[in-house]
Amino acid sequence: KKRVAVLISGSGSNLQALIEASRSPDYPAEIVLVLSNRPGVFGLERAAAAEIPSVVIPHGDYPSRAAFDAAMQSVLTQNDIDCICLAGFMRILTPSFTKAWEGRMLNIHPSLLPAFKGYDAIGQVLASSVSVTGASVHTVTSEVDAGDIVAQGAVRRDPDDTRESLTGRIHAVEHLLYPYALRSFLRGEASPPPAPALSGAVFSLNHRSR
Ligand code: GAR
Numbered sequence: 541k542k543r544v545a546v547l548i549s550g551s552g553s554n555l556q557a558l559i560e561a562s563r564s565p566d567y568p569a570e571i572v573l574v575l576s577n578r579p580g581v582f583g584l585e586r587a588a589a590a591e592i593p594s595v596v597i598p599h600g601d602y603p604s605r606a607a608f609d610a611a612m613q614s615v616l617t618q619n620d621i622d623c624i625c626l627a628g629f630m631r632i633l634t635p636s637f638t639k640a641w642e643g644r645m646l647n648i649h650p651s652l653l654p655a656f657k658g659y660d661a662i663g664q665v666l667a668s669s670v671s672v673t674g675a676s677v678h679t680v681t682s683e684v685d686a687g688d689i690v691a692q693g694a695v696r697r698d699p700d701d702t703r704e705s706l707t708g709r710i711h712a713v714e715h716l717l718y719p720y721a722l723r724s725f726l727r728g729e730a731s732p733p734p735a736p737a738l739s740g741a742v743f744s745l746n747h748r749s750r
Pocket residue numbers: 548549550551552553554555583627628629648649650658659660661675711714
């Protein structure tokens with residue numbers, strides 16, 4: 541199994557989905573490290589409950605993005621990490637960090653990229669007139685939210701959606717999509733999509749992503 545580190549800044553519900561998927565013996569990844577830039581977040585409790593080591597690296601303790609990324613790099617190297625999953629990790633990474641992990645780092649973003657890149661994608665969707673949105677798993681490059689798309693899931697946007705209702709529907713799709721995308725990515729092959737547990741969720745895998 542590949543040794544995966546999950547980088548978080550908050551609740552860690554996508555971390556939880558990856559932990560649960562990785563418990564299956566034939567899943568190609570093991571979550572061996574959780575790294576948070578914020579102390580006290582719920583994702584750290586999820587890691588502890590799953591007996592996965594976690595490290596907090598508060599970004600405010602470092603004078604620059606480069607120094608913060610170097611601190612992360614040293615923890616990742618010490619832990620023999622093969623692959624990184626960003627899961628609600630809300631820091632922009634330096635080009636030297638993204639270069640070091642090129643082809644070995646995924647991110648999940650709550651929109652159908654390339655639409656609604658960047659900060660508060662769900663707020664951007666709510667302020668727009670789109671009627672379909674979703675979530676994307678993509679490889680990470682130095683340009684924010686612009687790597688190759690590995691897999692996407694679609695979510696309807698209702699006219700009376702609140703932030704909570706739309707976020708809930710997007711999270712439900714993300715929790716199936718991220719384990720699916722990581723598995724497909726690590727195997728370097730297209731794999732059958734997960735059972736359609738959610739009505740209205742459409743998954744597609746980008747076969748050209750590798
Ligand atoms: C997820 O919805 C993820 O797509 C989003 O943060 C949430 C984290 O939730 N990521 C971004 O907006 C990245 N720009 P979680 O902590 O419960 O997994």
